[in-house]
Amino acid sequence: MKGRKTFTLIGLFVLAVLVLGQTTSTTVTIIHTANIYGNVLPFNYFTNTYEPKGLVQIYSYVAQLRQKSSDLLLVDTGNLLYGSPFGDYFVENDTIENPVVTLFNQIGYDVFVPGTFELTLENQKFEKTLKSLKAYVLASNLVNKFGFVKNYYVKVFRNGLKVATVGVVPPYGNLASADYINTIKSVIQRLKSEVQPDVIILATSGGITYDPVSGKQISIQSGLNIGDILIKEFGKDVDIFLFGNQTIVYTNMNKQNKVFSIPGSEGASVNQIDISFSQTGGNWKISKVAAQNVKLEKLKPVENVVNWAQQFETYVEKWLDTPVIRSNVTIGFNKYMAILEDTLVTEIVNKSIIDYTKSHTGIWNVFNPSFGGFIEGDVTRRDLYALVGRTTTVKTLQLTGRQVKEIIVKSLNMLSFKDGKVVFEKSLVSSPWIYDLFENFEYEVVINKKELRRIQFMGKVVNDDDVFVVSVPSVRTYGQNGIISGVVLREFEIPVQKILFSQVKKILPEGLLDTKEDNNRVSLVQLTYTVQPGDTLARIAYRLGIATSDEDLPWAIVELMTLNPIIKNPNLIRPGWEIVYYKKYLDLIPPLKELFEAR
Secondary structure, three states, X not given: OHHHHHHHHHHXXXXXHHHHHOEEEEEEEEEEEOXXXXXXXXXXXXXXXXXXXXXXXXXXXXXXXXXXXXXXXXXXXXXXXXXXXXXXXXXXXXXXXXXXXXXXXXXXXXXXXXOHHHHOOOXXXXXXXXXXXXXXXXXXXOOOOOOOEEOEXXXXXXXXOEEEXXXXXXXXXXXXXXXXXXXXXXXXXXXXXXXXOOEEEEEEOOOOOEOXXXXXXXXXXXXXXXXXXHHXXXXXXXXXXXXXXXXXXEEEEOOOOOEEEEEOOOOOEEEXXXXXXXXXXXXXXXXXXXEEEEEOOOOOOOHHHHHHHHOXXXXXXXXXOOEEEEEOOOEEOOHHHHHXXXXXXXXXXXXXXXXXXXXXXXXXXXXXXXXXXXXXXXXXXXXXXXXXXXXXOEEEEXXXXXXXXXXXXXXXXXXXXXXXXXXXXXXXXXXXXXXXXXXXXXXXXXXXXXXXXXEEEOOEEOOOOOEEEEEEEHHHHEXXXXXXXXXXXXXXXXXXXXXXXXHHHHXXXXXXXXXXXXXXXXEEXXXXXXXXXXXXXXXXXXXXXXXXXXXXXXXXXXXXXXXXXXXXXXXXXXXXXXXXXEEEHHHOOOOHHHOEEEO
16 A cells, blocks of 8 residues: 555656646737827828828738737837827817727737827826826836836736836936936836746837947937937846837847847838747746738728728818918929929928027928929918928937038939939939938039039038037938938927928918028039130130120139139130039920939
């Protein structure tokens, strides 16, 4: 009897060892979004065309994932509520249901980290709107001011696996505290001691200045880019870093399999992070990590969700058709012409921003490539949205004269002149905002020489060590060909269209658009002329169109002599000399429509 008991105990012990030694596996999928900007329907209000983006697309993608697995964690890192016409309307008119909030809740997000757009809301609206979210609102450096905002959230999956998400926002506005490092340290220590999560995610609505893997600078230094500090301080404790605020797409992992994610904007894509775990002896360990950006352009949206969202479209359309200003003239617009010559259409935006930010000068180039211009009569919200082109905020930078010149010349590298035509780099066709257009500087560029010929500010030549306050679209301070020189003085985290709506009447007398552009920038082409027998300098000046009247002639002769040091005496030129001169590209033949092309 005693031997049988001993055998039974040994058997149970062996069985327990076998059970504990078994390896099981599971996979958790994290979906990361940011900068949705209030986009719900798959529609682009700026271009008035269908575009597969927004919460409807995200809903449809998540619904597909849930059919395969329930082990999902959905995190959004801010700028959810507005930034598009649809979102802007429902933030301003909060007496009716906000479909952005409703659909966000229907998707089943677990975590929301407020973005800078949310942080600019007045306290009452901030609390009312974010309280209506079913997701956990996380921001360690806000938790003492709003009871519903938490430090962290732990999701326990059906197999007992625990994923903890800690949230933090950049110190912007009146709601956020700058002392977030010590708070996060104590939160992570508490998590490790009390919860012992298998994965720790640090989610922030802040951006990054440097590529976390290569170390290359990808953005201008900014107080909103707290991601670099977070990586440095918590790289050992955190498995996944989720960022926001910037509209670039970034997914990468370092050698330690730490994941870094920025998912783009407007709900056009999501970042999907799949983490595979193995469990041996009761402990889960990460066995494999995969991160990818998933574009939603080929996804068919769920029809009944589209139909539900479209019922709110009537409110938005009526609001968009409300007049803002009037135009006494019809103004055409062409994206190539806007790059090459000053135009009133972009000028009114630039001057509105300069006035709002109290800058010396400004860059504006974030216009809609499909914009056709203004027709005489009422100019509506819809027209101004269409002009703006895409959602961006504004920064003011301190730039030296040298840095301004470098930015102008850098843009010229995207243009060339061949066979009498201006040739544009292909990237400019759909993304004109990577070519920088300055207002309030008077300057001339030479396309075929890629040179800045002349630049002045308020009638004075710009020197390299002069210092200027320059308003710049935030979208230009990172990403492709980004402006990463200069010092950020101030960040205005509201969409540009809001600035335009509030300022355009101030810069236009009585809200009437009937003035002409100031022609502060001119695109030139350098050409040569071979002196013929019998030519005089005066005759050449007239023939080349440098002088158009007797009054212009003295200036034209001085211009030619300045450009051509070989001419010592205006009355002595020799046949065969190559004379250099400049022409505005608009004055060239063939006709205007044949003057440029995209490469």
